[in-house]
Amino acid sequence: MDKTVETVSLAVADIPTGSSLAVGGFGLSGVPISLIRALLAQGASGLEVVSNNCGVDGWGLGELLAAGRISRVIASYIGENKEFARQYLSGELDVELTPQGTLAERLRAGGVGIPAFYTATGAGTAVSDGGMPIRYAADGTVEVMSEPKETRTLETFGTEKEYVLETAIRTDFGLVRAAVGDRHGNLRFEKAARNFNPLAGMAGRVTIAEVDELVEPGELGPDDIHLPGIYVDRIVELTPAQASDLPIEKVTVRSRERSS
Template sequence: MNKICATAADAVSDLEGGQRFAVGGFGLSGVPFALINAVHELGIDDLEIVSNNCGTDGHGLDVLLTSNRIRRIVASYVGENREFARRYLSGELEVELIPQGTLAERLRAAGSGVPAFYTPAGAGTQIETGGLPWLYNGNGEVLRASPPRETRRFELDQFRGKYLLEAALPCDVGLVRAWRGDRFGNLIFRKSARNFNPLCAIASAMVIAEVEELSESALDPDSVHLPGIYVNRIVALPPELAGDKPIEKITLGEGS
């Protein structure tokens, strides 16, 4: 089975507006820049994005945000992006903020066939009671807020106290970036660029991966981080795109 697409544009050509996209990356590490740009060029909108964050000014998912393609985003961090804050507070963007570990587990649960799970994260906070603003109007009034969570107390050896019930987060499309891949869709991620990428893939019905290196032969099964069973299409990045990795913040040591 050969899952290789010639270009990112070919890989995303049949995607539709209104779908829920899970997009890998953390900050600017492991972000599928080429696929995001191809979705932008495709012109679809009304998208719901599930991702750790929404890129930074001018990079990553910010390309879709500033062109008004995103209707809603589920994320755990929204810093480093001024346009994101402006759109959220002005009522142009619906935002569901959830704890980072809960986001990861909701994606993992979707990929594992688990409809919901209990977690202590958020117990005793407004995540439990509800009322977190998801959508404002232009006057700063809350139009839609988070619902209260169902709770349950456990008195087990290592699990005592109140836990919240969180639902799985299945997605229509997953966009991910890997270091190496083969024609079967098997993927290897490099260091911290693995981050949310495998979780976004297993949670999604249609998964498209961009890879920096495409192996001519099948990858060693013991080295594979994400089996090809989860991946529908794979795109090999040209050298100029494979090496284009923007740095979010540059820190110089003493004497530099």
């Protein structure tokens, strides 16, 4: 039952080239940066990444992206990464854009064994009708477009609406960052880090967690556990230096009124 691993390098050592990864994080909050950097050093390439976003230039998944290790991304938001845009528009990267709530539910469905579900989100748009660019050619033309998805008119609460069928996401590995974890793999996440980390952890066939603090089984109360250990296969405690690497995505200031 003790799922602890001594270092992040050992935790990701067996992730092979061509693997699919569900990676936690919401913006720069809750990103498993130490596992990402260990994977960068390990050398795996041709990775398919499922995450809310692909980091920023020079941090998070942006580090793997800049090194040319990622071949495909399924995400809901990609607006903070210039290198991402360059690779996508030059035909170096396949991208599948998915509405944020739909992405969250696709990950959750994969974790609980639901193969597909209907949602109203995206019905009647390019999400359901197809035509979104998946891959560009080097000359800027669209080489691969998204295919139309199955739709169905259903009655809910006395109103008929069109719904689109979305498939679950199941990946080879899940990489997550938690505030606290115990040796059995039970995890507690901090604030916005809870948005996608539990879902990424559920979707991975092998889930690896980096934690700021490692505690003994029983120290986390049942109501404090956001992801049960049944979903977690390996857990590694970060060093103080690793745990403190928490950049701020955007820093804004406001002028202060001078006292009279």
